[in-house]
Amino acid sequence: MDIEVLQGQKVLLVEDESLVAMLAEDMLADLGADVVLAMRFPEGLHQAQQGEFALAVLDVNLGGGHRSDPIADILAHRGVPFLFVTGYGERGPAERHAGKTILQKPYHASEFGDALARALDD
Numbered sequence: 799m800d801i802e803v804l805q806g807q808k809v810l811l812v813e814d815e816s817l818v819a820m821l822a823e824d825m826l827a828d829l830g831a832d833v834v835l836a837m838r839f840p841e842g843l844h845q846a847q848q849g850e851f852a853l854a855v856l857d858v859n860l861g862g863g864h865r866s867d868p869i870a871d872i873l874a875h876r877g878v879p880f881l882f883v884t885g886y887g888e889r890g891p892a893e894r895h896a897g898k899t900i901l902q903k904p905y906h907a908s909e910f911g912d913a914l915a916r917a918l919d920d
Contacts, residue, residue, distance in 0.1 A: 801914045805830035807852035812842035812869060813883070814861040818903065822855060822883075825907050829914075839864035846872040853917060854880035858891055858900075867892040881917035 809831040813819040819835055826833045834849060836842035839860045846854070846869045854873050856866040866882070870891060873880045882891050885903035898920060901913040 801829055801911055801918065803918065804852060804914070806832065808832045808834055808850060810834050810836065810842070810845050810849060810851045810854035810873075810878075810880075812836045812845075812854065812860065812866055813857045814838065815857070818857075818883075822910070825910050826855075828907070829911070838862075839866075839869075842866065842869045843872070846876075846878075851878050853914065854878055855914075856880055856882050858882050858884040859886060865892075867895065870895050870898070879917050879920055881913050881920075883913075 809826050811822055811833050813822060814837050819837060823833045823835060834845055836845050839862060856869055858866055860866055870880055881899035881901060883901045883903055884890055890900050899913050899917040
């Protein structure tokens with residue numbers, strides 16, 4: 799699937815680092831996506847439960863010792879494609895999300911685009 803399908807679509811971005819969030823938001827906006835940003839675990843959980851999204855981008859480790867796996871569980875149950883981003887290498891998502899696209903921080907726009915395309919095809 800081509801990432802051009804994100805044009806005009808809502809994308810959930812769950813990222814607790816302000817600079818990374820701004821960069822990812824800009825990259826998604828450049829693709830024409832309508833970004834819904836959640837910078838805290840409770841916000842991400844609420845959006846995953848209530849929002850309608852074409853795709854979600856989830857930071858694995860969120861502030862306050864939270865991980866995004868419960869958010870991913872909800873999205874998976876709802877059939878929303880998602881990918882993980884992490885700066886922690888091997889400490890990725892829970893085993894139940896094995897096989898999902900994982901993008902290592904820091905990343906460039908081209909790597910991000912490739913990861914988005916893979917997540918849409920998962």
